[in-house]
Amino acid sequence: MKYTSQMVAKPYFIAAIGLFVGQILFGIIMGLQYVIGDFLFPEIPFNVARMVHTNLLIVWLLFGFMGASYYLVPEEAETELHSPILAKLMFWIFLIAGAATILGYLLVPYATLAEITMNDLLPTMGREFLEQPTITKIGIVIVALAFLFNIGMTILKGRKTVINLVLLIGLVGLAVFFLFAFYNPDNIVLDKMFWWFVVHLWVEGVWELILGSLLAFVLIKTTGVDREVIEKWLYVIIAMALITGLIGTGHHFFWIGTPGYWQWWGSIFSAMEPIPFFMMTVFAFNMVNKRRREHPNQPAVLWALGTGVMAFLGAGVWGFLHTLSPVNYYTHGTQITAAHGHMAFYGAYVMIVLAIISYAMPMLNGRKAANSAKSQIVEMWSFWLMTISMVFITLFLTGAGILQVYLQRMSDNPLPFMVVQDKIELFYWLREGAGVVFLIGLIVYIASFFIGKDEAEPNEA
Amino acid sequence: MPRSQTSGRELAILFEALYLANLLIAPVMAFLILLVLYFQNKNHSSPLARSHLSQTFYTSLLGGFLVFLVVGVLFLFGGFDSPYIWMWVVLYFTIIHSTLVLFGALGLAKAMSNQCWRYPIIGAKLPKGC
Structure with missing residues (x-):
């Protein structure tokens, strides 16, 4: 350090x-x-x-x-x-x-x-x-x-540097947009509209800047690729995140009483929101492919690569799945939204925070660069346990959501909410099982901090 | 960098981009361009270009087959009025399509890094020299 x-x-x-x-x-x-x-x-x-x-x-x-x-x-x-x-x-x-x-x-x-x-x-x-x-x-x-x-x-x-300035812009945005939490107008349309200024402009706006800068930092440190190359990628990624994410807020304005043009603005711009996440995947793998060093901290690299993939799937693919206005007319507020929320938060933000913790913690604990090989193996097990169980949580919720949409909103004889909930109970049990596996993964993750504490770290290749 | 290697890298990136375009923004049209390029470049001197060409071309064919055949069979035997068939169709399509896109994203990253790469499970065999 x-x-x-x-x-x-x-x-x-x-x-x-x-x-x-x-x-x-x-x-x-x-x-x-x-x-x-x-x-x-x-x-x-x-x-x-x-x-x-x-x-x-x-x-x-x-x-x-x-x-x-x-x-x-x-x-x-x-x-x-x-x-x-x-x-x-x-x-x-x-x-x-x-x-x-x-x-x-x-x-x-x-x-x-x-x-x-x-x-x-x-x-x-x-x-x-x-x-x-x-x-x-x-x-x-x-x-x-x-x-x-x-x-x-x-x-x-x-x-x-580009990294700390992008991070600072993201953090300032985080603070500024939170101020809308204090604006609580009587008009419920305005209330919902400005409520999204906090919720959407955090997770689909300024938080993506924080994500991009943290990912770039971890990749610079673990791959040894030139800063200039990584910074150019970062510029393009955050530009795309802001271009698509800011007006993409419109996908929350479809059904809250705002003018009809938001159907178009929201659909078109949010349909482009997967682009920065797609670029993050290519970026992360490209940098790791071009690496000039084999960093001894393998879990940090794994979390960084996982962030790209899972953010693209959760935020990108599962977001696109229900973002177009004619589709969202049927899907909004169903378990499809919950599926998207789970995988997007895990892929984009949980994984990047775990990536930086994984990278920094060995140094914060007085090591040179990495934990012992045994600890790293355990941490990588936790990566796979949590990631695979999150994939299954998402798939089970998506299945539940599709049935919910069909039975409750599309069929000739729509069923009441609670009747449909009974019919999709199996998916909730399966989701619960996957959730327990996720918890086991998290326990394994915590255990990795205590395993092999006295053993030496692997050497850098 | 020798000229043949440079052009090999550029072609490899172009093939991966067309593969992705076929999946994402210009279905069929991008594949037709890839088809033409396949016949023009299948004996290209660069193993890098040949490897990415064969991966993208054959995976496009197999991917299209996997998507349309299974979805077609599901609808054929299940009809259009069953919520469970719709659930399987949407889930299946989303999983297969996003997996194919991810393969393309990783293939593009490999092409940009001057590396050959075989798509997992469904990828064609890599040419000699890779």
């Missing part, structure tokens, strides 16, 4: 993995509630489990992005982090606020949580993914601003 201040990344990575475990546990609980409706009721109602599952995902990915930035930026800028103390302070504030929010969801009825956190002063609660109490949202903004200040000052005083 070149700069001692990079060490602040470690607690962020550990917290990210811990919250990841929580997210998957609640996913398993919720998956079981799909088939055993009163499982853990009334202790953990379905709507609460869902809220915890999705909120934990967002929070742990944010921890991952922050940790990744604290690791990457000093190295790219060739200088120590502006303020490691601020980074540590923000870590504890974010962790305590995040944990308190999750406990609030679990221990207090949501309406009471809104009341005790004085939501009525500035009402922002009650919307999917943005369920956090207003006070938590304000905390997120403070943490984000302090984080941006720290990262921005480090870049300002150090070397400016």
Whole structure:
């Protein structure tokens, strides 16, 4: 590790993995509630489990992005982090606020949580993914601003590279678009429209910049390919991500009461959204094919390659599957959306965070470049367990979604929602099984940090 | 870099691009161009070009066969009115099509890196010199 201040990344990575475990546990609980409706009721109602599952995902990915930035930026800028103390302070504030929010969801009825956190002063609660109490949202903004200040000052005083500038643009975008979470108009059409400014413009906009810069960083480090080559790819990828992703927001405006032209804008631009993900796949494999070194950390390379492939499948293919307006008319809000959401989040964001953790953790633990061979084998097992089970989760949800669309929305005699849910129960059981395998994969992943700790690392070829 | 190797790489990239175009934006038309190029270049001096040509050409044929034959059989025996047949058709088409696209993406990356590559399972045998 070149700069001692990079060490602040470690607690962020550990917290990210811990919250990841929580997210998957609640996913398993919720998956079981799909088939055993009163499982853990009334202790953990379905709507609460869902809220915890999705909120934990967002929070742990944010921890991952922050940790990744604290690791990457000093190295790219060739200088120590502006303020490691601020980074540590923000870590504890974010962790305590995040944990308190999750406990609030679990221990207090949501309406009471809104009341005790004085939501009525500035009402922002009650919307999917943005369920956090207003006070938590304000905390997120403070943490984000302090984080941006720290990262921005480090870049300002150090070397400016394409990677750290693209990362900074992505992080600024992340903070700016979150501000729409505070805008909560009475008009429900406007409400939904600006709600997507947070949700869509995060995951199909600025987060892709963060993804691209992290992927480029890992590939530079593990392949030894010239920075100039990787930077050119990065430019084109982020340009395509923004061109398609920004106006592609229109695919969420099809049925919320916005003007009809969004049917065209949304369909055309979001149909092009797989392009940057396709390019990422070609980019990652091209760089690895042209590598000038055999990096001893093989799992990091595997996660980086996996990111390209799985992001293309999950975000690209499964997104395109239901993005055209005439198709989306039948599919919106079905299990097809859930299938897309699972694989896209895993492929694009979970895998890139795990890639950078895999790359950085050995150094953060005092090693030269990689974990022991035994640890690497275990980690690669976890890669395959999690990735293959996620493929099956996606396929089972897609199967359920197709049947749901047909039986509930297309047939001559459409069936009621709950009748259809009964008919697709088998798929929910299969999805639950795949989810358990995913959890096993995650446990194996965590075990890889503790296996072969005292053994030497493989040599670089 | 010798001229024959450069042109071999460019041709290999062109073949992979046409293979992908056939799957993604210009079905049939891109394959027809690939077909013409196949007969023009099947004895090309560069093993790199020949390998990518044979992979893309034969996989396009086999891929089309896999997609249309199985989907056709499913509809033939299951009809158009069964939700389960539609489920299998959509799932099957999505899996096969995206697998073929991924093969093309990896093939394109190999072509750009001056490397021969055999598509997994369904790829034709690589020519000598690869």
